[in-house]
Amino acid sequence: MIHITFPDGSVREYAKGITGFQLAESISPRLAAEVLAIGVNGVTLDLSRPIEDDATIQLHKWDDPEGKHAYWHSSAHLMAEALQELYPGMKFGIGPAIENGFYYDVDPGDAVIKESDLPAIEAKMIELAARKEQIVRKEISKQEALDFFKQKGDEYKVELISDLTDGTISFYSQGDFTDLCRGPHLQNTGEIKAIKLLSVAGAYWRGDEKRKQLTRIYGITFPKKKMLDEYLAFLEEAKKRDHRKIGKELELFTFSQAVGAGLPLWLPKGTILRNRLEDFLKRIQKRFGYQQVITPHIGQKELWVTSGHYAKYGKDSFQPIHTPQEGEEFLLKPMNCPHHCEIYKAFPHSYKDLPIRYAEFGTVYRYEQSGELHGLTRVRGFTQDDAHIFCRPDQLKDEFLKVMDIIFIIFNALDFKNFEAQISLRDPNDREKYIGSDENWEKAESAIVEACEEKGLKANLVLGEAAFYGPKLDFMVKDAIGRRWQLGTIQVDYNLPERFDLEYTGADNQKHRPVMIHRAPFGSMERFVAVLIEHTGGKFPLWLTPEQAVILPISEKFNDYAHQVAQQLDEQDIRVSVDDRNEKIGRKIRDNELKRIPYLLIVGEKEMEAGVVAVRKQGEGDQGTKTVNAFAVDINAEVEKMMKIF
């Protein structure tokens, strides 16, 4: 007999070799019907795996990530089985479960899989699932595994197996399909009920640009048709919050083919929004001891040769600008750091002057490859809310913590609760990619790790994601459909101060090297506004929104009064306009609600006589009347309340 401990702490005795499924059955048939995988001592396994020793277990259903994972992983195998039948000789790469669904990377040889082929693959999957095939696990030696896939002619699997250690290899089979796989899987493909293949795309084998591009098919499945319908409806809803759509609807920004791809044009309303954000950050930065500076959009090529950026990115950047005078070369600035370093160098500095914090909303230009452009989130010309902090080594951690505070203030103010923090370090296996000494890198990396610990910030450590001159702490926020975008970033840099020969005079009257922090709490104005749009669905907070109120006269007779009210509000810094179109009030309300204007002020005969406005709050309906002055005071108080949170 063995002892099984359940999540509630209770312990039961079972026969040695009992399976997860039998365990579930022993509790209730309903549980057995719903359970998808089992966690045994923290390792997720198939329900059909026998348990031989005492263990702590957890039964995973659909609502657990482990349950979904097994379900979607088996769905990937089901899709592969369908593909094998439809495209004989197809070779398979990898086919994992992902956050929402699964994919499989396949090499269809000379055949081409197009989006229009997906329904046929779906139909085949449904046909196969109806056969309710058992999914069988088999542990296998490395040699047997190699022989199987060599014989099948699947070089991708052969390559994968070659990298595995003997004794840890398992196959999963259902019907005529066998795959190299660690599992865990469902017991039976019949559990897969609702299937939707979503898209087809190219994906490089093992993520390597130099290797063959396979065909990646994305799909998602659910135990119930209704759940699939709900998911597809969710995707439709998310599309409505797409910043590119809302940006157009609310007249925030646009692009022009004539101007060029990836070069956003900010419209008047978008400019108000952006200026409000800039003012907000400037106000915070002032409190934190930053000084605003302004630098030109170009600089001599030498500047980036010194920084190391030219060697690293020169070939893939906008190429140098040549002047009529031969031999002069300028670059559009792809970052602001060299300019700020030159500002630092304009004066000698004492240790007493540090830290020095130069901030600039600096517009930079980077040649992103065409396929990488994406709305406002990935563009070729953008404005960083940049700053460079020059400090003494002993000030580094404190300065780093203060920057984190600024980022938290901003995320708080805009209600970005679900951000993720990522510490990006060097790739220890590829030191060639980076400049600077090991000693400096180690100091910089540990400064970031320590700062996060001090703040109690849980951050993912990712190797190989550092900038070439230093490690960084990035803050990622998801868009409407769950794509992660890097917003705030803080980078520690010992290298540029050396390359630019930056100095300060210490208390010992000797020259010392300052440390530099690069930081951008928004990341860029473009990307930040994009993510903000998707988070708010275009319903911006009152202090930010381009139009705070609109006045709606009941009929043209009250247009004069409406404009009078508008002027009065304008004098009190309310951003207001008048909808004096020849339309009925119902129409004006509808149109302005759709423009997500927070307050609609309706004025007719009653209001004009009493010198008031009828206030209607967006989404909440009629709020009764107020005097014009009272309305202005209330709005400004609401805005001020927000601005005081820091």
Add this chain to the structure above:
RNA sequence: GCUGUUGUAGCUCAGCGGUAGAGCACUUCCUUGGUAAGGAAGAGGUCAUGGGUUCAAGUCCCAUCAACAGCUCCA
């Protein structure tokens, strides 16, 4: 840059070999209406660009540009 998809009126889209369409927006007129779409008339398009096939090309083919979903990249 790579794979797949898509470019028709300001916007959303229909038309898929035979003289360019709808709804919304826009203009003018009627209406002056009290909390989410009042009515009528009108104007607006080298069908992304450049080639080709055809008696005839938004419609078929090729190239280029741009956008979309991924991949790769992201100082």
